[in-house]
Amino acid sequence: MSAREEFWSIYREALPILLVALGGGLFAGIVLEGMVGSVERFPGLFVMIPVFLATRGNVYGALGGRISSGLHQGLIEPTFERDERLVNAVAASFINGIGISVVIGVLTWLALLILGWEVAALYELVAIMLIAGVLTSVVLIFGLLALIFAGFESGYDPDNLVGPIVTTLGDIFGMLFMLFAIGLVEVLA
């Protein structure tokens, strides 16, 4: 392939996926803009947002990568069944996704304490992360599996689907569930 053809083939292949991710990112931005006022109630909230969004990609990107190589290797079937490998992969993602959400709350609290900045109560930050983490895990894990399975059955290479699906779903649902969690903790705390 000539360099020019290579250039256009990469560009054409990646552009639609990145445009979908851009749409998800702008939607998440609208939700984020709505949260600007809540930062004064919960100082430290904005520290958690990029970390929370990045973590969604790390946990569920890894799950997606594992599932798509499992499908390629014929280790798992593209259906929701009680297969031990599939169950383990899903359970591990729940543990990782929810566990790391709690870690984010604690780390944020510690970092702001060390910096000497104003910070919300530890239990408030952890509660927001825990609620948002649990809800996002459920939607992302089952949404991701359903989309990968459907894609695999209709002949798409799951490797090309995982990254953009995770980024887009993670941005949209991550921010929506964080907004919900902030509202809930505001009422309860």
Place this chain on the structure above:
Amino acid sequence: MDSPRGSLGSWELRSIVGNMFPLLVVLCVIVLWAGITLEDAQEMLEQYGILALMVPTMVDMGGNLGAILSSRLSTRLHLGTTDFDPRDRELWANVGAILALAATIFTALAFGAYLLGGLVGSALPLTTLLTIALVSGLSVAVIAVVFSFATTYASYRLGVDPDDTTIPIVTNVVDVFGMVIFIGVSALVLGF
């Protein structure tokens, strides 16, 4: 399915969590810097809500571009094309495509934020948005390219599978740069 436990290997629950969780904590600590930058910019975001619209994309997109390039480079290494020869035109085609994608996406981001600005009741001139999005976006794209080459080559040299560790690290480090550069460029352009 009743496969014996021993044959599960890397699909064992303990091994997935045990391998992954420490890496996740390290990545969290890295991205915490991006969060602290965002918290620090709170006043600017309160005044210019339209900037908040661009934040998630600025955080993700550099990482996305880095991930595309890293996985292409690691595939080349797996296939045995082991040299990064600066005279290799195909390599430059990869780099050029990443930069062209960045220019397209960050232009679209500025237009998207401009159109949605009314929705959140905050506006900035299109030229200002284009300046902020393209200057920070292309800087991040260049950083993504440099990091992708460096880490793919390093992980090849060290014999680590790039898919497992280096790609997540590149993605997260580039995300941090995305946030820091975006907030810095915005503050500079808006005189904040």
